[in-house]
């Protein structure tokens with residue numbers, strides 16, 4: 530098979546403006562960026578409720594500043610703040626949990642916005658199918674939700690950053706080619722994601738006594754979150770402390786549910802208006818009252834992530850990204866020979882620092 534020859538007149542395009550797409554864009558601003566959603570961010574998404582100004586993160590809630598890469602038998606450490614500094618990106622953060630975990634004071638989504646800076650991404654553009662034109666280019670067919678029309682873009686390389694099931698669906702909706710078949714065979718091993726259900730409880734005029742809940746606010750780095758692996762109500766974060774709002778007399782608590790709970794309740798979690806059905810209203814209200822001795826919440830906001838976190842990343846889930854592997858060599862060959870590159874948390878692991886550090890490394894070493 531002939532290699533795809535990158536044509537400088539048709540620069541690569543990035544599909545997806547989540548943290549992966551934003552990192553590529555930060556370092557390669559000449560690449561165009563497309564996303565089906567109205568705003569960039571993907572699974573790094575901050576919600577601000579209009580009625581009361583409450584801010585909370587519905588996807589990722591914090592990041593580490595350090596990550597490591599193991600390549601050619603040598604482990605090198607990278608620091609996110611240094612990567613941002615080098616690229617002229619400023620994000621004001623605070624520590625949370627311990628001195629290596631942080632969150633941006635404007636919400637997690639501001640990481641993506643900060644990395645995109647003044648670059649405009651083509652939002653509300655859903656990639657519907659791909660067509661191979663020759664060994665130099667792909668035709669990408671988007672549907673623009675804003676203009677209600679199809680838009681066709683030619684490129685020498687398509688860089689996918691979507692969860693694998695969404696990529697495979699796109700291949701299925703496109704005319705079959707050997708390139709899709711090769712990627713499909715390769716990606717199937719890593720196509721394993723957990724689901725996550727998320728709920729935000731809000732109280733207009735009540736605040737918890739956090740010390741009595743075992744959370745420590747006197748520390749220099751306040752502990753306002755807790756993780757109980759294996760329990761249904763797995764991760765809890767008192768978001769009103771993270772994102773303080775002086776005019777608010779209330780509190781809000783974000784809960785992420787376990788993989789098992791999320792799998793069981795996923796289909797029925799909310800009605801068409803994304804509101805809890807009477808069954809879940811009762812279950813959640815009873816649960817929050819029992820666990821934290823709260824009054825009935827004044828508001829319940831629900832969200833569900835079908836492909837929340839990749840479970841079998843190619844470069845490992847914890848520790849240094851392992852690049853001295855046959856799988857990584859195979860990935861590079863596929864990228865070179867097909868004019869398609871597939872990146873994302875299925876490759877680096879579902880951690881912001883692994884993705885940013887990993888993409889930075891690939892670009893810095895001329896692999897991307």
Ligand SMILES: Cc1cc2nc3c(=O)[nH]c(=O)nc-3n(C[C@H](O)[C@H](O)[C@H](O)COP(=O)(O)OP(=O)(O)OC[C@H]3O[C@@H](n4cnc5c(N)ncnc54)[C@H](O)[C@@H]3O)c2cc1C
Nearest residue numbers: 545547548549564565571572588589590591656879880881
């Ligand atoms: C509930 C939850 C909690 C998490 N907590 C943490 C945490 O605390 N710390 C941490 O480091 N990580 C956390 N993660 C993991 C982290 O959020 C993800 O690993 C990371 O955001 C993945 O980014 P991505 O850019 O690879 O993919 P995504 O963010 O999924 O981006 C893909 C983008 O592609 C777009 N797209 C999809 N289909 C199309 C199409 N056909 N055409 C055009 N665009 C399309 C989507 O709209 C999306 O914006 C969490 C994730 C979840 C869901």
